[in-house]
Amino acid sequence: MTLIKAIAKAESMEGVLNLIFRLENLGVDMYDTICNDTISFLCKQKCPLAATEVYMVLRKNQLLVTCKSYYSILKGLIDDGKIWLSQLLIGSFMKDYGIAEPKLSNILLCYLSLKDINSALCFLSKMKDNDSSVTFPVCALKVLMKTGRFLAAYELVMGAKHNLPVMEMVDYSIIVDGLCKEGYPVKALNLCAFVKKMGVVFNIITYNSVINGLCRQGCLVEAFRLFDSLEKINLIPSEITYATLIDNLCKEGYLVDAKKLLERMLLKGYNGNTRIYNSFIHGYCKFGQLEEALMILDHMEIKYHDPDEFTVSSVIYGFCQKGDMEGALGFYFEHKGKGIPPDFLGFLHLIRGLCAKGRMEEARNILREMLQSQSVKELINSVNTEVETESIESILVFLCEQGSIKEAVTVLNEVSPVFFPVEKWFGPFHESQKTAATFRVEWF
DNA sequence: GTAGGGTTAG
Numbered sequence: 001m002t003l004i005k006a007i008a009k010a011e012s013m014e015g016v017l018n019l020i021f022r023l024e025n026l027g028v029d030m031y032d033t034i035c036n037d038t039i040s041f042l043c044k045q046k047c048p049l050a051a052t053e054v055y056m057v058l059r060k061n062q063l064l065v066t067c068k069s070y071y072s073i074l075k076g077l078i079d080d081g082k083i084w085l086s087q088l089l090i091g092s093f094m095k096d097y098g099i100a101e102p103k104l105s106n107i108l109l110c111y112l113s114l115k116d117i118n119s120a121l122c123f124l125s126k127m128k129d130n131d132s133s134v135t136f137p138v139c140a141l142k143v144l145m146k147t148g149r150f151l152a153a154y155e156l157v158m159g160a161k162h163n164l165p166v167m168e169m170v171d172y173s174i175i176v177d178g179l180c181k182e183g184y185p186v187k188a189l190n191l192c193a194f195v196k197k198m199g200v201v202f203n204i205i206t207y208n209s210v211i212n213g214l215c216r217q218g219c220l221v222e223a224f225r226l227f228d229s230l231e232k233i234n235l236i237p238s239e240i241t242y243a244t245l246i247d248n249l250c251k252e253g254y255l256v257d258a259k260k261l262l263e264r265m266l267l268k269g270y271n272g273n274t275r276i277y278n279s280f281i282h283g284y285c286k287f288g289q290l291e292e293a294l295m296i297l298d299h300m301e302i303k304y305h306d307p308d309e310f311t312v313s314s315v316i317y318g319f320c321q322k323g324d325m326e327g328a329l330g331f332y333f334e335h336k337g338k339g340i341p342p343d344f345l346g347f348l349h350l351i352r353g354l355c356a357k358g359r360m361e362e363a364r365n366i367l368r369e370m371l372q373s374q375s376v377k378e379l380i381n382s383v384n385t386e387v388e389t390e391s392i393e394s395i396l397v398f399l400c401e402q403g404s405i406k407e408a409v410t411v412l413n414e415v416s417p418v419f420f421p422v423e424k425w426f427g428p429f430h431e432s433q434k435t436a437a438t439f440r441v442e443w444f
Numbered sequence: 445g446t447a448g449g450g451t452t453a454g
Contacts, residue, residue: 240451
């Protein structure tokens with residue numbers, strides 16, 4: 001076993017398998033135990049396919065495949081989404097151990113929940129009738145969460161009500177978080193209430209996720225209501241709680257309220273960070289208050305929070321909004337000199353602004369610098385896998401060298417929304433009405 | 445299986 005582990009650590013699964021095959025030919029004692037141990041080890045190393053090969057060796061020699069081996073291979077295969085292969089193994093597992101074997105029941109539940117959550121629940125209730133030790137499938141939930149089916153997980157929990165197994169706080173939290181990300185913050189709140197009744201206590205991270213989910217759906221009022229109720233459940237808002245709310249206030253143009261909230265946060269002993277100040281800078285720039293944004297920038301530097309790519313890009317955006325290309329260029333060169341270049345959108349604003357003024361040669365120079373920026377390259381190349389033709393980067397380089405700046409900008413405008421989707425909360429699952437437009441903060 | 449998992453940007 002030590003040798004096998006050593007070979008596997010060298011990431012040579014073929015080496016492990018070769019060794020197994022040689023041991024087989026030598027007719028070594030305890031061969032079946034070695035194979036079962038190897039299966040367990042390979043699964044821990046997240047190599048269920050290699051483990052399956054060892055399993056085949058056991059089958060071929062009509063040796064005992066332990067329940068644990070079946071379980072760990074199947075779990076690995078299901079986690080990897082290798083459904084077709086797991087189907088074959090489940091058949092043998094059932095033949096060898098019978099349906100009442102707890103590990104098999106768990107795997108079946110995972111497997112069924114992947115295909116059809118209702119049949120999983122049906123199976124579960126049947127197993128309960130047989131007085132089996134099967135509990136509600138936490139593993140089924142994990143499968144659902146891993147495959148992003150948070151609604152199904154939600155319905156599973158809410159539907160099971162009193163037949164719930166002991167679930168840990170984080171298990172619930174992942175569902176809550178998933179629901180928020182999918183745009184179901186109200187369902188997430190329902191789940192929170194339910195969980196509270198079960199006596200499970202969430203920490204602030206979960207509530208941060210819900211607050212963010214509500215904001216993303218445009219439910220700022222509800223988000224603040226939740227924020228205000230945190231005290232009642234003895235939870236102290238974290239810096240991220242404040243950051244989330246501040247960012248959303250800034251986005252909506254409630255900069256005065258955002259500032260009040262920032263003051264409140266500082267009073268609680270938090271220091272603020274670059275990200276929080278970026279929210280302000282971006283908000284001020286978006287609403288045409290460039291001077292305010294620049295004041296925040298100064299303030300930031302006094303507080304030793306270093307500006308970053310986002311900061312620089314936001315300020316450039318602010319200058320461009322005003323049509324002040326000298327200001328934008330000056331700011332760009334100054335920060336480039338300090339080693340803080342803008343990111344994709346910062347460059348794009350700069351180039352668009354220059355083009356709008358007919359300053360094509362300067363736009364071309366900036367485009368050239370943009371295409372040399374590491375972060376821009378990484379971003380652009382991250383979509384290339386889906387495009388079969390030439391890479392976007394090479395197209396842009398070509399257009400730049402040709403001097404076809406307008407065409408290059410067209411390409412950039414096309415790819416930009418892929419990286420920075422806008423208007424998040426107008427998706428198909430709009431749970432509650434957007435209330436931000438009539439919203440004012442009333443804590444003072 | 446018996447640790448760790450889950451949160452903020454245009």
